[in-house]
Amino acid sequence: MSVSSFYPPQRTLMGPGPSDVHPKVLQALSRPVIGHLDPLFIGMMDEVRELLQYAFQTKNECTMAVSAPGSAGMEACFVNLVEPGDKVVVCINGVFGSRMAENVVRSGGQLVRVEDDWGQPVSPDKLEDALKAHPDAKMVAFVHAETSTGVLSDAQTLCSLAKQYDCLSIVDAVTSLGGVPLYVDDWGIDAIYSGTQKCLSCVPGISPVSFSDAAVAKIKSRKTPVQSWFLDQTLVMNYWSGNQKRSYHHTAPVNALYALHEALVQLQDEGLENAWQRHARQHQALRSGLEKLGISFIVDEGCRLPQLNAVAIPEGVDDAAVRSRLLNQYNLEIGAGLGAFAGKVWRIGLMGYAARDENTALCLRALEETLQ
Template identity: 70%
Template sequence: QDHGCLSIVDAVTSLGGTPVKVDEWGADAIYSGTQKCLSCVPGLSPVSFSDRALEVIRNRKSPVQSWFLDLNLVMGYWGSGAQRTYHHTAPVNSLYALHESLRILQEEGLENAWARHEKNHLALKAGLEAMGIGFIVKEGDRLPQLNAVTVPEGVDEAAVRKALLEDFNLEIGAGLGALAGKVWRIGLMGHASNQKNVMLCLSALEAVLGQMKAPITKGVALDAAMAVYA
């Protein structure tokens, strides 16, 4: 912003689960997904643009190669003062689903949803760290919804994920790119961010790692998590 550049914010995992202050931050463009903390069906991507970004979009010199991604055409269909020039078939069922998801979020209260995600993250963090499992992102830079944690030394991380899914009906994500095989990604998003899931994850992970003789501290994770909920 100091240099007049446009800014864009990735809010795919954060919208609905942690404060997203678009105007206060002066974000020029922001996008999210409906399937994460909004607990809606996948397929929609809420977006917002500042006046400055809209000016750039409207005054671009070269044509957009994609009809579908041409924002000038999209704004002509959806935007303020639009002439309703046809651009695409609206995903009506998904839009109704999003409306219901937002209604449920409004009933809970946005600040309450933020607090719920934070508390469940802290409980999971307490349990994992008591076991001896750490986070790869330093505290203060983490999202409470997405917990990337280290795989204990000597553990077959894929075998752990397989056992969690088959024995406990619990699925956690693998590491991607350079982190493949080194971390697990544990999501606490939307309605799935609750105490029951936190306790299930901790007890199941401890059981599976214990069976594999992993170097963890056993018998302490659940008490550590419950101390957060007390």
Template identity: 45%
Template sequence: MSVDQLSQGRKEEMAEVSNAAKTPQGPIQVPTRLLMGPGPTTAHPRILTAQALPLLGHMHPPFIHIMDEIKEGLRYMFQTESPYTLMISGTGHAGMEAAIANLLEPGEKIIVGVNGIWGERVADLAERYQGDVIQLKADPGKTFSIAELKAAVAQHKPAILFLVQGESSTGTHQALGDGLGEACKAAGTLLVVDTVASLGGVPLFADNWGIDCIYSGSQKCLSGPPGAAPFFMSQRAVDKLKGRKTKPATYNLDLNLIADYWGWFKPARSYHHTGVVSTFYAMREALAIVGEEGLPAMWARHLAAHQLLWKGLRELGLQPYVPDVKDRLVTVNTIKVPEGVDWAALCKDAMDTYAVEIAGGLGPSIGKVWRVGVMGFNARPMAVEQVLTAFRHGLAKQGYKQPAAAAGKSEL
């Protein structure tokens, strides 16, 4: 075929392009909103600026340096001396699947603490990876005592005990200390923890608590965009990974391969996938912001925002969904919907009138609660006051009358 014939053929192909489906026209338009639901939260301006920086190749030395900075920042974030930290290229669900796919082999037992949707999803996921799943259940709004967790581990001696520190569907905060990690180690069990809705908002001590694997999300307390999952493994977890009898049933999330991209086992990096370059810029910046504030101050700021929110909600006569104060999650607050109030109408009014996102329930809490996140950049008084203003307006619009018994009540 001659060059002229090839050129004519390309022209004929181009002439066949249909205009039935047109591409978007003009610059993208995005409204400004205050995201006070369970996530994503409003991004920190510094983090948004970092995403606009020029792209680098995902194997370029300057980008590898940024990855190394991320690993160091995550060691502080997780409070660990372990060298095995990284960002999974994907959302919190990718972190979830990476933990299960790499640490659970077919036929092995896994105890899954189920007191909301995230435990339910991990139980489903573990079954898909052919695990022997034992569901330890608690009512929505409740958590597991350390004693019952230790007893379950001693009885079943599973390969993994899985727990959610911050169950965002119900607003519960699971305790993880008091020797639970030691009990898992004694039974030959790996302790795996979901911290998607809690990392950075409440205390977490990977080494001191004996946790073996943690995953999280970038879009909650770290105030970043969705698309990266902070990830940690202990030496015990890495030993399990390296000693598997079978390959993980995933290529995309095989940590043996991802680890060599992040330099876990050898200095030279090898290609596994194209890292999410701009998102990693954002997460490097997010971790720098955490380091500048310091974790104790960050945890205290989230607690103060939570207390301010509940002071205002109680003045309106609203009540928490989680009955025990010690079980309440600071970062994602679940609020009972009073009888006769349309929860969805209040959420719509908050968005239409104030451009504030207030979310409804999820999983077992659907139709029963509102969920308000005080996370990251939004864990500050101005954001909380905007939420309270939206509640006042939305409730008044529906003719809601504050119960007389609520006056003066101050328990947080």
């Protein structure tokens, strides 16, 4: 065996993530490693927290980056908040809602499922019915932007229902953060997790999370230890918190945090509202181009995600052949359908640094040529 160095091609990433990474983020990624307890690194972590507070629009002290991908951020929320026997209402309208449900079960919680069809947003009415039927429910969980279907749900209404029925809310913002309006404090979100590889224009591998004071109080009053040592927020907080002596928990992924820091600096410099508008603008351009090609959206206009466009694969078109030609001829990646949508749907991402005129133009032209 003799393996050589790996040189990836330059792709244009317009799938469901990872999406195109800002060149400055790639530069930051390869800066020299310093120790995870180096005072300069600790200072940088404080800035990451501040920048995440801005991105999440929150003042939550307990805001940080989990040292693993979004799936681990999801698990961090559930294993910390759910104690054995806790009843949790999970709204499911795609793959990631189902994954939340799986997390409730594995955390020992009692699962109440509220289901909507794939391609539909979470129904506040159904959630309210479930909350009426289960007055002992302690938490409500849902996905803000379903990556499997391209649907945006009304997080503000769902969280206010949760509050009304004395429940904490757990929100999946993996695909929404940085791409569409999201106000953690104003909407009363109690626990939220995201990923770096979507609208933050960063490499995959890290999961920003934030917990409200009420969520932290629930974690601190647990009667049983958190089942995961790695994700135990009562331990991790001692490393991330600026209020006390840092204590070693695990070795932070130093360079990945350089990258996240730079991605968040770029977001700050652009401004959140401008980033949201850029995603909306590119979505409109893509949409009008796709419609000219006779390609239609599978999601109603009112709840379409600008950053993840789920469209029907035209009748008679070979899904795999088209995606493969886009990849091999144009170095362009678009996403396949997931689960029930496999073979029926393409998911075209316009996330973060991928939401630019040149990407939209390339995608439309390459699709046109390929479908001819």
